Amino acid sequence: MNIPESHIITIFGASGDLTKRKLLPALFSLFKQDLLPKEFKILGVGRTDFSDELFRKNFITWLDGEEKDVEPFLNKLFYQKIDTGKVDDYELVKSKLNELREGTGIPENYIYYLSTPPGLYELVAKGLEKANITADVEGESWKRIIIEKPFGIDLASAKKLNKNLLNYFSEDQIYRIDHYLGKETVQNVLVTRFGNGIFEPLWNRNYIHHVEVTSSEELGVGTRGGYYDNSGALRDMVQNHLLQLVGLVAMEPPIHAESKAIRNEVLKVFQSLRPIKEEEVPKYVIRGQYTGSTVKGECLTGYRYEQGVPNDSRTESYLAMKFFIDNWRWKDVPFYIRTGKRLPTRVTEIVIHFKKSPHHIFSHDDLTINAHNQLVIRVQPDEGLLFKFSMKVPGAGFNTKTANMDFHYSDLNDDHIPEAYERLLLDCMQGDSTLYIRGDAVEEAWAFVQPIINAWKNNPEIPVYGYPAGSWGPAHADTLIEEPEITWRYPCKNLSNDGEYCEL
Numbered sequence: 273m274n275i276p277e278s279h280i281i282t283i284f285g286a287s288g289d290l291t292k293r294k295l296l297p298a299l300f301s302l303f304k305q306d307l308l309p310k311e312f313k314i315l316g317v318g319r320t321d322f323s324d325e326l327f328r329k330n331f332i333t334w335l336d337g338e339e340k341d342v343e344p345f346l347n348k349l350f351y352q353k354i355d356t357g358k359v360d361d362y363e364l365v366k367s368k369l370n371e372l373r374e375g376t377g378i379p380e381n382y383i384y385y386l387s388t389p390p391g392l393y394e395l396v397a398k399g400l401e402k403a404n405i406t407a408d409v410e411g412e413s414w415k416r417i418i419i420e421k422p423f424g425i426d427l428a429s430a431k432k433l434n435k436n437l438l439n440y441f442s443e444d445q446i447y448r449i450d451h452y453l454g455k456e457t458v459q460n461v462l463v464t465r466f467g468n469g470i471f472e473p474l475w476n477r478n479y480i481h482h483v484e485v486t487s488s489e490e491l492g493v494g495t496r497g498g499y500y501d502n503s504g505a506l507r508d509m510v511q512n513h514l515l516q517l518v519g520l521v522a523m524e525p526p527i528h529a530e531s532k533a534i535r536n537e538v539l540k541v542f543q544s545l546r547p548i549k550e551e552e553v554p555k556y557v558i559r560g561q562y563t564g565s566t567v568k569g570e571c572l573t574g575y576r577y578e579q580g581v582p583n584d585s586r587t588e589s590y591l592a593m594k595f596f597i598d599n600w601r602w603k604d605v606p607f608y609i610r611t612g613k614r615l616p617t618r619v620t621e622i623v624i625h626f627k628k629s630p631h632h633i634f635s636h637d638d639l640t641i642n643a644h645n646q647l648v649i650r651v652q653p654d655e656g657l658l659f660k661f662s663m664k665v666p667g668a669g670f671n672t673k674t675a676n677m678d679f680h681y682s683d684l685n686d687d688h689i690p691e692a693y694e695r696l697l698l699d700c701m702q703g704d705s706t707l708y709i710r711g712d713a714v715e716e717a718w719a720f721v722q723p724i725i726n727a728w729k730n731n732p733e734i735p736v737y738g739y740p741a742g743s744w745g746p747a748h749a750d751t752l753i754e755e756p757e758i759t760w761r762y763p764c765k766n767l768s769n770d771g772e773y774c775e776l
């Protein structure tokens with residue numbers, strides 16, 4: 273592992289939730305693993321009136337007092353108060369960065385992490401440019417900017433944001449984060465496919481019946497109802513995380529494992545997605561909202577009664593869809609994806625369903641496709657790979673049953689599984705953008721989901737199906753799957769005791 277060059281990372285929005293829960297813990301973990309350069313500093317920026325000392329004290333309280341020996345890391349933490357919304361205040365950031373470099377060997381290598389509300393992304397970039405701290409100096413120093421999700425709220429806004437950011441930073445300097453790509457198991461999709469001889473020959477329409485991607489959450493919207501209601505599952509999960517997973521599952525082999533090659537192949541997948549026309553949306557996309565229910569004796573509130581959610585909301589807390597990828601490899605292989613809140617468990621998994629054997633010679637063969645070979649890539653939790661295959665039941669005759677070959681990352685007991693943000697921050701420090709999203713891919717993904725946004729906006733009569741909290745979503749999602757012997761894979765049973773499926 274190469275240690276990155278000396279630099280300073282500046283976090284805008286340093287008093288916020290993401291900084292507290294993900295960014296500083298990830299940086300601290302990298303520090304403890306000796307993966308950061310000796311000459312390295314972290315500058316928090318925001319409107320909150322922190323001093324360096326107070327910022328450090330807060331970091332300790334955020335750690336919950338569990339950690340020892342934080343002092344050397346604390347010495348790397350600094351803070352600059354500015355009004356993030358005022359372009360002229362960015363001169364203060366520049367002065368502080370210069371001050372922090374004084375007496376060190378740190379060149380003007382800067383990473384800017386935008387952990388602010390998205391409405392500020394462009395303004396922060398503009399402020400940095402005005403302060404003249406955005407340009408790379410060839411052979412001397414570099415600047416990089418990391419942009420959090422959401423990257424736009426639709427195709428037009430994503431295009432505008434891309435265009436405007438390019439006024440201040442070049443595409444090579446822009447790192448659009450999708451933390452799913454920082455997960456070990458997601459990267460392992462590439463190794464499973466391209467590091468083994470056995471899978472790739474089968475990885476196509478000749479042997480794969482369909483592909484299923486599920487990302488479910490057990491929790492509801494909690495206190496984030498106000499934010500979530502303006503977003504919904506399509507924008508929050510599908511346009512970014514789930515389509516990125518599809519990109520890795522469906523891409524052609526890149527010529528090498530480097531940023532441009534991999535990102536070119538992901539882009540081609542997005543360009544091959546068969547467009548869903550506005551009028552086809554009710555057929556291919558099912559949206560839902562959880563309704564009040566009792567789960568394990570606990571009364572759970574329906575989505576419309578959550579804090580911050582209007583009680584006539586039509587925002588989807590659940591979405592299931594079917595689509596196709598029109599290229600040589602995937603022609604007519606259905607892809608099914610679903611995501612939702614208040615489902616029975618928290619799980620993200622990709623399931624490759626292989627075709628049945630062509631001729632059944634065992635009388636007890638289970639003929640449902642679900643009983644045939646599946647490769648389950650478990651992204652979270654309990655990261656690993658599961659392969660399901662038929663075996664003979666011991667004894668007389670040829671009775672068959674499904675057995676599992678199961679690999680859990682946790683079995684590699686000497687290995688630390690890095691948090692997604694650790695991996696992604698380290699990659700950016702090393703100038704490796706492979707696991708970040710390129711501007712053109714963001715736009716293609718938005719172009720694919722835009723007709724769904726339009727259809728829901730223009731046709732409010734398209735149903736929002738209710739589903740009891742703790743169930744696997746609206747029964748109508750089953751209608752996406754037209755073949756009677758196929759169902760969604762259920763990683764665990766419905767937990768809801770009451771509530772019939774109903775249409776809202």
Ligand SMILES: NC(=O)c1ccc[n+]([C@@H]2O[C@H](COP(=O)([O-])OP(=O)(O)OC[C@H]3O[C@@H](n4cnc5c(N)ncnc54)[C@H](OP(=O)(O)O)[C@@H]3O)[C@@H](O)[C@H]2O)c1
Nearest residue numbers: 285287288289290318319320356387388389390420421422
């Ligand atoms: N939290 C997560 O788990 C998560 C996950 C994925 C993506 N994200 C994205 O990451 C970014 C940060 O998320 P977050 O949850 O940390 O957000 P947050 O807590 O709401 O805000 C981060 C910071 O931004 C500053 N800020 C807020 N409103 C502002 C305004 N109107 N003008 C100027 N500054 C303002 C505040 O700092 P000061 O008041 O000190 O300036 C605040 O502490 C967002 O874009 C979010 O979508 C977050």
